[in-house]
Amino acid sequence: MTEPAFDSARFRQVLGHFPTGVSVVAAVGEDGSPVGMAIGSFFSISLDPPLVGFCAGRGSSTWPKLRAAGRFCVSILGDDQEELSRRFASKEADKFAGLAWDRSPLGSPRLGGSLAWIDCETRDLHDGGDHEIVVGAVHDLAVTAEGHPLVFFRGGYSHIA
Numbered sequence: 001m002t003e004p005a006f007d008s009a010r011f012r013q014v015l016g017h018f019p020t021g022v023s024v025v026a027a028v029g030e031d032g033s034p035v036g037m038a039i040g041s042f043f044s045i046s047l048d049p050p051l052v053g054f055c056a057g058r059g060s061s062t063w064p065k066l067r068a069a070g071r072f073c074v075s076i077l078g079d080d081q082e083e084l085s086r087r088f089a090s091k092e093a094d095k096f097a098g099l100a101w102d103r104s105p106l107g108s109p110r111l112g113g114s115l116a117w118i119d120c121e122t123r124d125l126h127d128g129g130d131h132e133i134v135v136g137a138v139h140d141l142a143v144t145a146e147g148h149p150l151v152f153f154r155g156g157y158s159h160i161a
């Protein structure tokens with residue numbers, strides 16, 4: 001590979017022009033408490049078999065707990081859930097304190113008020129540089145609200161008009 005012709009600020013600036021939705025990926029930790037993180041890299045992969053994915057930062061303290069659980073539920077956030085996104089992107093000890101959530105069919109945490117949920121078992125992990133590319137086998141999923149999605153664009157939250 002040739003050396004990159006740009007610095008990390010340019011990488012972030014350019015890639016920030018690609019808008020993403022915002023989801024929370026959550027699981028039950030080894031001590032039985034819910035754990036989760038805000039994820040913008042969530043993507044749909046395959047219909048047959050049904051697969052989805054996301055990229056988890058190797059520096060995240062939450063990701064090792066999600067990986068150990070071997071399963072996770074993705075809650076897709078609506079545009080009224082910006083505070084929830086900030087909370088799940090933070091380093092707060094108990095991100096679930098005071099929140100409305102229940103359990104998915106596979107037992108992972110599902111956030112109340114979200115647009116949809118996708119319940120998965122971790123199927124494959126691939127190298128993605130400073131991230132791991134996580135492939136999940138979808139066990140069950142549903143739409144739970146018809147609102148507009150929360151969007152992340154150019155380093156800030158955005159709404160679809």
Ligand SMILES: Cc1cc2nc3c(=O)[nH]c(=O)nc-3n(C[C@H](O)[C@H](O)[C@H](O)COP(=O)(O)O)c2cc1C
Binds near residue numbers: 041
């Ligand atoms: C809009 C948004 C999207 C994010 N997307 C990702 C992502 O795709 N992968 C990732 O590893 N972290 C992502 N993060 C960062 C994590 O949510 C955050 O660093 C992490 O949960 C907090 O650190 P901890 O895991 O050490 O507690 C995103 C943050 C925000 C605000």
